[in-house]
Amino acid sequence: MKLVTRAQWGARDYRTPNGATPYSRARRGVKLHYLGTEFADRTHDRCGAYIRLLQDQHMDGRGWSDIGYSFLVCTHGYVYEGRGLKRRNSANGNTTLNEQDYAVCLLVGSSGRTQPTDEQLHGARDAIEHCRTNGPAGDWLGGHRDGYATTCPGDAVYAWAKKGAPRPDDGGSEPETPATERPVVDLSKLIAAAKADPPKKGTPVSYPGTKVVEAALVAEGLLARSLADGHFGSATVDAYALWQRRCGWSGDDADGLPGIASLTKLGKRRGFDVKE
Ligand SMILES: [Zn+2]
Ligand SMILES: [Zn+2]
Incomplete structure (x- = not known):
């Protein structure tokens, strides 16, 4: 008051x-x-x-x-x-x-x-x-x-x-959320992270864009949320391979290492942009 x-x-x-x-x-x-x-x-x-x-x-x-x-x-x-x-x-x-x-x-x-x-x-x-x-x-x-x-x-x-003196309805307006920028995932950094991970003990967390891609794979139902840890480790590689197969690739084209086509498609569906 x-x-x-x-x-x-x-x-x-x-x-x-x-x-x-x-x-x-x-x-x-x-x-x-x-x-x-x-x-x-x-x-x-x-x-x-x-x-x-x-x-x-x-x-x-x-x-x-x-x-x-x-x-x-x-x-x-x-x-x-x-x-x-x-x-x-x-x-x-x-x-x-x-x-x-x-x-x-x-x-x-x-x-x-x-x-x-x-x-x-x-x-x-x-x-x-x-x-x-x-x-x-x-x-x-x-x-x-x-x-x-x-x-x-x-x-x-x-x-x-x-009416019992109700507090005025705020008109249903939600608190203003700041406009968030779409994340941008750098493909070459992501591939480097995928090749380097899982990290040896004590190495710093890898490229932050990994988390963006992992979140997208979780949203697609291809990766367990508990495995979205910021490291492009074997679980993430396996999940990404599933995504590539879902996109129609097979063999070496679905090896779990991100390519521009599959990553761009994932970004379009899950709200991030890709740069090479
Ligand atoms: Zn006054
Ligand atoms: Zn009076």
Whole structure:
């Protein structure tokens, strides 16, 4: 959770004793809210100032002892600590409702930006789980409008709450995989490796292109995976001879030493290029 503590957003001190009132019983769950005013998209460097403005409105305009909400979530997915987990919120409509559920406000408006962003839904989900785990709170989830005459938290947030506040689908997009270059196998180096292997004890692993060819032979079902060890040894020679026969050669043409035609054909099927 991208938590922004009161100290980090520059909260004013809350008034005592009312701002320090703890919950007197277990919380049933979490109620979601929205701003219910015009709200414009803004860059995140302006979100802290907006939270401070809301606190001023709640304390100076409404005469509350602190910002009303337990937590607030900006469109960038940051979770701002309001009254937090232990101090009773003042946002749900009356003392009974405030006692009953936490109050989490998503910074979206009734005009301007009205749809929560995916980042914001993740942040709100983080806040809900934080309340449930660390409050603790029960699993009940709804909106300010449940049991109170208000349009809050707006239709978009309310519909999401009633679905159980699922994390947004990432659209099925896979993490970007870097474009990999096709390996290039040097035929003369491969033949040299095939003639030199198996290595005597202590000799370094042979030409790296061997592994590319071995992987292709494994994929063709001609070589056991355990024998694809980077050495063009007798098992690899035997496997390559099988590949040559599969290609239609026989006799000396299928002796297991790679030739340009058979290797190019294997590369076309298994994703590598050959240079002579
Ligand atoms: Zn509300
Ligand atoms: Zn933000």
